Amino acid sequence: xxxxxxxxxxxxxxxxxxxxxxxxxxxxxxxxxxxxxxxxxxxxxxxxxxxxxxxxxxxxxxxxxxxxxxxxxxxxxxxxxxxxxxxxxxxxxxxxxxxxxxxxxxxxxxxxxxxxxxxxxxxxxxxxxxxxxxxxxxxxxxxxxxxxxxxxxxxxxxxxxxxxxxxxxxxxxxxxxxxxxxxxxxxxxxxxxxxxxxxxxxxxxxxxxxxxxxxxxxxxxxxxxxxxxxxxxxxxxxxxxxxxxxxxxxxxxxxxxxxxxxxxxxxxxxxxxxxxxxxxxxxxxxxxxxxxxxxxxxxxxxxxxxxxxxxxxxxxxxxxxxxxxxxxxxxxxxxxxxxxxxxxxxxxxxxxxxxxxxxxxxxxxxxxxxxxxxxxxxxxxxxxxxxxxxxxxxxxxxxxxxxxxxxxxxxxxxxxxxxxxxxxxxxxxxxxxxxxxxx
Amino acid sequence: xxxxxxxxxxxxxxxxxxxxxxxxxxxxxxxxxxxxxxxxxxxxxxxxxxxxxxxxxxxxxxxxxxxxxxxxxxxxxxxxxxxxxxxxxxxxxxxxxxxxxxxxxxxxxxxxxxxxxxxxxxxxxxxxxxxxxxxxxxxxxxxxxxxxxxxxxxxxxxxxxxxxxxxxxxxxxxxxxxxxxxxxxxxxxxxxxxxxxxxxxxxxxxxxxxxxxxxxxxxxxxxxxxxxxxxxxxxxxxxxxxxxxxxxxxxxxxxxxxxxxxxxxxxxxxxxxxxxxxxxxxxxxxxxxxxxxxxxxxxxxxxxxxxxxxxxxxxxxxxxxxxxxxxxxxxxxxxxxxxxxxxxxxxxxxxxxxxxxxxxxxxxxxxxxxxxxxxxxxxxxxxxxxxxxxxxxxxxxxxxxxxxxxxxxxxxxxxxxxxxxxxxxxxxxxxxxxxxxxxxxxxxxxxxxxxxxxxxxxxxxxxxxxxxxxxxxxxxxxxxxxxxxxxxxxxxxxxxxx
Numbered sequence: 021x022x023x024x025x026x027x028x029x030x031x032x033x034x035x036x037x038x039x040x041x042x043x044x045x046x047x048x049x050x051x052x053x054x055x056x057x058x059x060x061x062x063x064x065x066x067x068x069x070x071x072x073x074x075x076x077x078x079x080x081x082x083x084x085x086x087x088x089x090x091x092x093x094x095x096x097x098x099x100x101x102x103x104x105x106x107x108x109x110x111x112x113x114x115x116x117x118x119x120x121x122x123x124x125x126x127x128x129x130x131x132x133x134x135x136x137x138x139x140x141x142x143x144x145x146x147x148x149x150x151x152x153x154x155x156x157x158x159x160x161x162x163x164x165x166x167x168x169x170x171x172x173x174x175x176x177x178x179x180x181x182x183x184x185x186x187x188x189x190x191x192x193x194x195x196x197x198x199x200x201x202x203x204x205x206x207x208x209x210x211x212x213x214x215x216x217x218x219x220x221x222x223x224x225x226x227x228x229x230x231x232x233x234x235x236x237x238x239x240x241x242x243x244x245x246x247x248x249x250x251x252x253x254x255x256x257x258x259x260x261x262x263x264x265x266x267x268x269x270x271x272x273x274x275x276x277x278x279x280x281x282x283x284x285x286x287x288x289x290x291x292x293x294x295x296x297x298x299x300x301x302x303x304x305x306x307x308x309x310x311x312x313x314x315x316x317x318x319x320x321x322x323x324x325x326x327x328x329x330x331x332x333x334x335x336x337x338x339x340x341x342x343x344x345x346x347x348x349x350x351x352x353x354x355x356x357x358x359x360x361x362x363x364x365x366x367x368x369x370x371x372x373x374x375x376x377x378x379x380x381x382x383x384x385x386x387x388x389x390x391x392x393x394x395x396x397x398x399x400x401x402x403x404x405x406x407x408x409x410x411x412x413x414x415x416x417x418x419x420x421x422x423x424x425x426x427x428x429x430x431x432x433x434x435x436x437x438x439x440x441x442x443x444x445x446x447x448x449x450x451x452x453x454x455x456x457x458x459x
Numbered sequence: 460x461x462x463x464x465x466x467x468x469x470x471x472x473x474x475x476x477x478x479x480x481x482x483x484x485x486x487x488x489x490x491x492x493x494x495x496x497x498x499x500x501x502x503x504x505x506x507x508x509x510x511x512x513x514x515x516x517x518x519x520x521x522x523x524x525x526x527x528x529x530x531x532x533x534x535x536x537x538x539x540x541x542x543x544x545x546x547x548x549x550x551x552x553x554x555x556x557x558x559x560x561x562x563x564x565x566x567x568x569x570x571x572x573x574x575x576x577x578x579x580x581x582x583x584x585x586x587x588x589x590x591x592x593x594x595x596x597x598x599x600x601x602x603x604x605x606x607x608x609x610x611x612x613x614x615x616x617x618x619x620x621x622x623x624x625x626x627x628x629x630x631x632x633x634x635x636x637x638x639x640x641x642x643x644x645x646x647x648x649x650x651x652x653x654x655x656x657x658x659x660x661x662x663x664x665x666x667x668x669x670x671x672x673x674x675x676x677x678x679x680x681x682x683x684x685x686x687x688x689x690x691x692x693x694x695x696x697x698x699x700x701x702x703x704x705x706x707x708x709x710x711x712x713x714x715x716x717x718x719x720x721x722x723x724x725x726x727x728x729x730x731x732x733x734x735x736x737x738x739x740x741x742x743x744x745x746x747x748x749x750x751x752x753x754x755x756x757x758x759x760x761x762x763x764x765x766x767x768x769x770x771x772x773x774x775x776x777x778x779x780x781x782x783x784x785x786x787x788x789x790x791x792x793x794x795x796x797x798x799x800x801x802x803x804x805x806x807x808x809x810x811x812x813x814x815x816x817x818x819x820x821x822x823x824x825x826x827x828x829x830x831x832x833x834x835x836x837x838x839x840x841x842x843x844x845x846x847x848x849x850x851x852x853x854x855x856x857x858x859x860x861x862x863x864x865x866x867x868x869x870x871x872x873x874x875x876x877x878x879x880x881x882x883x884x885x886x887x888x889x890x891x892x893x894x895x896x897x898x899x900x901x902x903x904x905x906x907x908x909x910x911x912x913x914x915x916x917x918x919x920x921x922x923x924x925x926x927x928x929x930x931x932x933x934x935x936x937x938x939x940x941x942x943x944x945x946x947x948x949x950x951x952x953x954x955x956x957x
Contacts, residue, residue, distance in 0.1 A: 034850035071865065121862040123846070132846050136860035136871075140850035158902045160767045167740040168769060170927035170934045174904045181908055187922055187935040191942055213942030256737050257931035284936065297694060297866075 036141040040115075041065040041357060043131050043145040045122050045298065048077020049339050050330020050346040051151035052105035057350030058149075059112040063357055067115040067143065069122050069133050075109075076102030077153055078176065079339065081183045084204055086231070090340035101339060125150070127303040127323050147325050147353040150299055150313070151346065154331040156201070157291040159253075166253030169260075175201040175289040179208065188212055190285025194262055195219045196250050200228040200337065200429070202289020207236035209287070216242050217281050220264060222249040222271055225403050227289075229337055229429050249273070250286070259284050292335045302326060309378040310334040316367065316385040317394050318352030319345065327353050334380050334397070337431055341397065345380075348395075355388065362387045368447045370396065375453040376409075377401050377428065384441065384449075393437040398451060400426045406456040409434055414445030426453070460630050460651045464488045466818065467647050467656040469635050469670050471498035473611060473807045474799050475662035476618035476629075481811035482818065483625035484833075485825040490656070491619070491627060492649050494634030494666075495929055497889035498882055499615035501664045503804070504892065505688070505739065505771025507715050507728060508611050509702060511805040512550060512603035514570025514578060515712060521782040526802040527573050528809035530605055537808055541617040542836035543610060544720035550606035550702035551586065553756050555596040559706040563601045566707075570603065577604040592697050594758050606702055610720045611804055612892035613837065616882065618807075621835035623881035625828070631885070632930075635663070638673040644792055645674070658821055660794045660814060665736045665774045667797035676787045679779075681798065683736050683772040686728025687745040689753075690767040692900050693722045703756045712801070714752025716760070721867075721895070726753035726760065728771065739770045766900045773800040784810060786817050794818070838876035838894055842868035863913070864906040866899025874910065878917045885918060887911065888928045911935070 041063050044051045047070030055066050074080060079087070082098025089095055092104070109116065120135040131143040156174035171190055173181070178189045179201065191214050195202045198221040206216045219237060224246050226233050237244050245264075251273050252263040261282045265273035294312040296304070304313045304321045312333040313321040319329050329349035330342045355361050367385035372378070379398040398409070403425065409432055410420040421434050436449070468479045471493030479491040495501075510533050516523030538545045554560050563580055570578045581602045586593055619629050633651040644657040663670040668681040691697075705713035711730050719725050729748045746768055753760050776783055776798035783797045794817050796810060803810075819825050841849055841859055853860035858872030877884040877893040884890045887897065887910055896910050897903030903910070911934060915922040923935045 033847065034854045035847055036850075071862065119861060121865065121868075123849075123868065134849060134853070134860050134862060136853065136857035139853035139857075139860055140846050142846065155901045156904050158766070158900075158904065160765060160902055163746070163762055163765060163768060165741040165743050165746055165768070167738075170932040173907075177904045177907055181935065182939055185908055185912070185922065185935075186939050188937040188939050188941065189934070190936050212939050213944075213946060251743070252740070254740075256739075257927075257929050258933070300694065 034139055036138050038141060039144040040067050040146070042067070042147045042149065042353060043143055044068045044149045044151055045125065045131070046070065046077065046151035046153060046332070047072070047075040047116065048151065048153050048330065049079055049102065049105065049342045050153065050332070051149070052102070052109055053343040053346030054149045054151055054329055054350035054353070055114050056105060056108045056112065057347035058354040059114060061351045061354035063354040064113070067117065068109065069120045069131070070116065070118050071121045073119055075106045075116065075118070081180045083183050084208070087339055090338065091343050122298060125298050125302040125326070129325055147327065147357055149349055149353055150326065150328040150332050151330050152295045152298065152332045154292040154294045154335055156288065157293055159288055162288070162290055164250055164253060167255055169253070169255040169258050171255070171259030171285045172253065173285070173287055175199070175205040175287045178205055178287050182208060182212060188214060190214060192217065192283045193285040193287055194250070194281050194283045195287045195289060197221065197288055197290035198226040198228050198233070198244060199289040199291065200232050202287065203228045203232040203236040205287055205289065206242050207240055210240050210242060214285070217283055218242070219244045220248045220250065221246045222267055223247070225427070227429050230427065251278070253286065259286055262286060292331065294332045294335065296332060299328065299332070304328070307378065307382070310380065314382045315380065316383050317381045318356070318361070318386055319349035319381070320352065334378065337429055341431060341433070344395065345397070366447050368441065368444065368449055370449045370451070372398065372451040373453070375401060375404070376451055379451055391438055393435040394441070396434045396436060396451070398432050398434070399428055400432065400453060401428065403427050404453060407453050408456060410452050410454060411436060412450050412452070413448055416445055422456070460633065460649070460654060461490065461628065462653065463655045464490045465656065466490070466658045466660060467492060467645070467654060468660045468662055470662035470664055470667070471495070471615075471619060471629065471631070472501050472503040472662060472664050473499070473615045473618065473804055474664070474796050474810055476615050476622060477807040477811040478660055478662060478796065478814045479627045479629070480618045480622040480625070481815050483622045483627040484827060484831045485815075486828050487825065489622070489627040490654060491622065491629045492633040492635060492647070493629065493631050494650070496631050496885050496926060497892070498619045498629065499612050499892055500928060502771060502773055502799070503611055503615050505769055506611060506686070506773070506801070506804060507717065507725065508609055508719055509550070509715070509717065509805065510545065510607035510609050511802040512570065512606040513573050513575045513802070513805070514566050514601065514603055515707065516573065516802060518569070518573050521784055522802060522806060523573060525782065525806035525809040525813065527575060528812070529802070529806040532808035532812070533607065533609070534605070536833070540833040540835065541614065541621060543613045543617045545607055545609045546720060547605065547607045548701045548718065549602065549604040550704060551581070551589070551600040551602050552704045552706055553586065553593065553597050553600045554706050555594060555598065555755065557598055560599055562706050563599060566601050570601070575603060575605060578602065589701060590699060590703065592699060592757050592759055593703070594756055597756070608702065608717060608720055609804065616880070616893055617835050617837065619882040620880055621833070624835065625831050629882045635670060635673070638670070640674060640790060658792050658794065658818060660796060662796040662799070664799065665772055667774060667795065671787070671795055671797065674787070674790045674793050676790060676793065676795065679776050679783060679797065681774045682777050683733050683738070684775045684800065685731045685733050685738070685745070685770050685772050687741045687749050687770045688725060688727030688768065689746065689749055689762070689765045690769070691724040692764045692766045695724060695764045697724065697757065697759055699724055699757065705752070705755050714749055714755070716753050716757045723766070726750070736772065739772060741768050741770045745770070766902065774798060775800045782806070782810070784813055786820060792821055838873045841870045841873060863909050864896035864899065866901050867895045869894050869896040869906070871913065874913055875917060878914065885914070886926045886928055887914065887934065890914070
């Protein structure tokens with residue numbers, strides 16, 4: 021199947037039609053990792069469709085260091101990390117289409133993409149990997165009352181404005197939410213000369229990783245105020261200030277605790293939402309908690325031959341895990357294309373107790389003799405210290421990992437090896453978190 | 460700005476622009492002056508977007524007569540002439556208790572008196588068939604098939620653009636600061652200069668009382684009545700096909716649940732009188748009331764999938780509760796079109812027709828302009844096209860192949876078209892009103908910077924001067940490092956003083 025880019029044009033039908041083995045939707049770290057892994061597994065007819073003017077996704081605006089510590093074992097900036105993979109896919113001759121937006125993916129893997137050069141292209145794909153990433157939650161999704169002036173930005177938009185456009189969104193900021201993007205932007209706004217009045221977090225703990233709390237807030241004396249939130253926004257044309265309130269355990273504002281902060285800018289770092297509009301239209305089922313597709317260990321969704329990886333699947337805290345996961349998806353799609361994957365008669369369901377927010381994957385449905393272990397990604401609900409994450413089946417403990425401190429903001433990984441899977445008491449895996457003394 | 464004209468229309472809301480367009484049908488020189496950088500920035504931009512059938516309105520009032528006539532004009536003319544989304548979805552007033560049934564009969568009778576076509580009472584089963592998400596408590600409803608939904612932004616912009624195409628002028632950022640009666644007519648002072656006119660039409664919405672006072676007509680006052688709304692994502696589980704009202708009370712029509720022309724669900728408004736004509740802030744209590752009210756007819760609604768909350772102000776004349784569309788006798792040549800609260804949007808074409816009659820009364824017979832063309836079309840809507848249609852369009856003009864707003868599938872071509880319309884979009888919100896970038900679920904998170912860039916390029920201004928809406932709403936404050944440079948300069952000055 022090497023047929024490609026044969027344009028069929030005419031007055032009645034201006035649509036271009038193509039066929040490809042693998043179409044990757046999105047050229048951020050997930051799409052790049054998936055394409056590279058698929059190629060290395062022996063598939064050479066791969067197209068990456070990227071809506072931005074360059075590959076690399078959100079990494080291109082993350083000019084701060086801290087990337088690659090796991091994967092490259094050295095500290096890189098976002099663009100440096102991305103560049104490695106951009107070069108890798110280029111070397112492999114992957115077909116890259118920039119400024120190209122995917123309009124639709126059908127359940128039988130017809131992909132419609134648009135750009136100003138080719139117009140609309142209809143691609144018949146053997147395999148599709150969804151790697152569209154995520155978007156930021158907005159002020160409106162939070163339901164914060166008040167006026168609607170200029171000066172309210174999501175942290176990621178502010179980051180793009182500063183790093184890509186060279187423009188400062190404001191001079192006196194309050195940051196709502198202590199997700200990693202918010203923490204990074206607190207430091208960045210400060211370094212650009214803006215005043216950062218406070219970072220407000222509705223939870224009793226930060227949403228970001230500890231390293232960022234120390235390096236972005238503590239090192240610059242930017243106050244983090246937990247269990248507080250903005251309950252009103254002021255200003256008709258430009259933000260003039262916010263009303264802040266303490267919240268109780270149910271996150272309800274406590275009357276009498278109101279105070280005002282004067283500011284011209286509000287940056288929101290209140291969560292990321294996997295961008296699954298295309299997936300839903302293709303018939304992909306989404307997970308209630310992650311907001312991403314429900315997948316098996318190969319990252320295949322409920323729709324046959326459609327895979328998902330990276331932040332479109334579940335929001336990751338560091339890009340290194342995105343790379344690891346996208347390589348699983350790319351490799352698996354390639355092996356399935358080559359009929360090198362055997363489907364289990366009965367899939368192994370993966371379940372978790374209430375202490376874990378979610379686990380990816382949802383089930384193990386293939387047997388692959390070349391695969392030594394399968395990583396399970398998970399997040400805890402609330403911070404916990406001195407705990408074991410345990411994996412068991414039919415009451416028998418199979419594996420465990422010790423966590424000195426488990427935070428909702430930091431993903432926990434537990435590997436289960438293929439030999440263990442071969443002899444399970446029942447086709448079910450259970451994950452739990454137990455205190456060390458109990459274990 | 461020109462210094463002399465036949466008619467000045469004050470205010471670029473749906474009423475003012477409809478009037479300007481209707482006047483452009485005649486051999487008249489018309490100038491519309493608007494204080495904001497765009498039309499449709501006041502009451503017209505934040506309302507329920509409904510073309511009411513007219514069963515609710517009191518036939519003894521101007522608003523009763525104009526609503527029914529306006530609805531007719533939308534059916535007969537506007538929907539064919541202007542390239543504006545209008546859909547006749549129909550509206551129902553739902554009784555949730557047998558005790559409310561007499562009220563339905565009352566509305567039916569009133570509607571029939573008003574000449575509203577097709578009204579009937581539907582029973583529970585018929586209702587649930589039309590709207591499966593309707594409350595189990597629904598017992599019956601008044602059904603009005605002639606009610607419709609409209610995109611109020613495209614409508615207002617469409618009226619304004621069509622007026623300009625037919626020779627009228629629209630002057631933006633031209634706030635009226637004073638009006639002087641002269642021997643020949645009026646001198647209108649604006650932020651852009653003076654203009655002499657024979658006739659002044661006041662369609663200044665919330666500020667109509669202040670404009671009217673400028674010529675000495677001060678016997679009415681506009682009270683801003685705030686209404687709050689929630690707007691839902693178009694990928695939303697609860698499908699609602701028609702406009703759903705609860706049974707109205709003496710005070711209010713109640714919280715409406717309605718689809719919009721872009722398949723978002725809209726709920727609201729509450730009604731609260733306030734003092735400040737600029738205060739469009741939503742409130743916790745207000746929004747809670749909106750949701751609670753909507754749940755009365757559609758109990759499955761929650762805050763889940765809300766993509767926007769907003770408030771609008773309706774300019775009410777409390778004493779009469781009616782429009783005030785009249786030649787002011789003590790100042791001949793001054794025509795008020797004031798107090799245009801609900802159903803102002805539904806009435807706009809009829810209001811314009813009435814105002815033309817009043818202009819004729821002042822000037823004598825008007826002569827039609829043979830060159831008048833009532834037809835207007837906006838930029839192509841790439842999001843509503845089939846893949847084949849898109850492909851054909853992009854082959855002709857590749858700018859429609861560059862998607863800027865992912866959520867709403869808006870192309871660079873549409874955005875540049877909006878900036879280059881007869882009434883140009885010059886702000887981020889003006890572009891959003893015309894072609895929708897930023898109106899979707901991410902609310903401009905991704906496309907915002909690109910839209911600012913394109914505006915800066917087309918208007919040839921620095922990005923830091925690009926505004927969200929009004930003066931003072933610039934989105935970006937500085938070049939990066941600028942505050943640092945300023946601080947270090949201040950620092951060195953301090954040192955120099957030491």
